[in-house]
Amino acid sequence: MKLEEARMYHGAFGDRLGRSFHLSSPPVLHSQTRRGVHLAVTELRIDQPGYGMTSPMGSDDAYLVCLNLRKQSTHELWCDGRSVCSTAYDAGTAYVLDLRCDPITYIGEPLHSLYFYMPRQAIVEASEELGKRNIAGLDIRPGECFQDAIVGHIAQTLLPIFNSATAANQPLINHLLQGLCAYMTSTYSGSSIRPDIVRGALAPWQQRLVMQMMRERIFDGISIGELAEACSLSAGALARGFKKSTGMSPHQWLLSRRVDLALELMADPDTTLAEIAFHAGFSDQSHFSRVFTQKMGVAPGAWRKSLANHKRMEAA
Template sequence: MTRAGAYGQKLGQFLHLKDAPPSLVTRSLRSTELAVTETRNDNPEPGLSGSLTAEDAFLVSLKLHDYPDCELWERGKCIMTADVHAGTTYLYDLKRDPRYVIDKPFHSLFFYIPRSALDGIAEQTGAPRVDELDCRIGVGHDDTIVRHIGASLQQGLRRPDEANQLFIDHMMLALTAHVAQTYGGLQRAVEPSRGGLAPWQVRRACDRLESDLGGKLSLQAIAAELGLSVSHFSRAFRISTGLPPHQWLLQQRVKAAKQLMSVRDLPLSEIAISAGFANQSHFTRVFSAMVGVSPGAWRRQAQGSSGSET
């Protein structure tokens, strides 16, 4: 079973789901695994949820469906009932055995953040270690950043073959840093302003990204080659190129596709795979969003302009 499947299975059992829900996993902080899982059941069997393994880790949950009169449990006891509203963020400490009564349709995103990931964020930013997160039971937060990151990752959860690992790494790193600062009081150490990468580092990073247009290479692997932390590499790469790594890679995919469409009369499905896209529909969506026209229309325009010049 894949790591993503294992996380999905764990939450599926917790929520009594028949099938393991989709998950995405990243290892960007001290080789620690972070995961996001989407859970939904429109017709659940009433009963108390299962228990998750007690560990020094946290769940950040973005609720996507209203859940009135939610009966909340900790450490084997019913603590309170609370109305849960769609769009609200809740935090759970897995050491406290958080559970709730499942008796209504639910739909949520769960972000799994182990303690070691919070320690990694503190270490990379030169800040003191985060002691605890704000995991008060029944207390929801109106968090626009979590909503934005959740909406972005939902596309990858629903189309895992199209998920760009660099993008997953980037978003999960951003989420962990945000949670540490907003709910753990992380204070970045005052440090001198850092510039971009050295020219040789830019060349090395770009070469590595271009060698894997499919986007399976992780941020951690590239940063490690340059002797940098993931957060420093991501920030410096953006300063040097004007784009975060995952967006720079998308531009290279589109550039490669344009070259193939310009010099070869290949089917768009073959061009999509050659340029690092999961399939033709993925290619069409990304290309259209970035270029403003579909691949087919762009090729017709390119062929028409070249024909008029001959």
């Protein structure tokens, strides 16, 4: 993957999602809503045990609805660098990942799952068509496992199409993906007026704006003053509110996003760690190595070696 390609985010489906699991060209089916919002479902299979940690799946205003087709007795989930779930998943159960929270998972056993990509825009569009108002998104706790016969039946109907997707199948794919989006919105959506907003935290629109501004300035950085002005807050109130909302300072959050980008760049074996550090916005390779090790638990070189081993296992 070229450096300039890694700077573009294409959504957590297909090849982009596959890279997070160190898999090449996983099968994917696509659709879109009436307003042109992209929907997709990706099939992922890992046949060897002891897989380990995924790479970040991207920071996107979207959800992944994950249906487990194979039992997982050891599955852990981290969001924004914090452990939020450690549990077993039975075959046929589902859970939801909020891609705004930088989810990373540990996979200890062979895996076979379908990952439905649903942008928040699609949820809002579906809620309006259903006559529901003030819908913020899906209201399911991170990693919370649930069993839903409709989700399971839609997944089982789509499963054989991955190997024989043709233009003739597209109307059915559209019907199922759009129908699942509407069903998830109708059944699992939550109001944008949340009673459990933490006192002193940023308002949801302020948090989204701050994160978007930092993403856009990931390479050269952005001052607390600029972020505070955009939110009509003082610099101190912005910093305290952001940490209350996310558990980390704006600077720590920005460094975490730079690590995400570095993980993308590492997929190219011809790119040196010094080049990766520069293109991910770190001051030098030493700074990059220190921050990367703090977040991922291993040094960049060790992570890259592990990635190469996964690729050899996949090719074997």
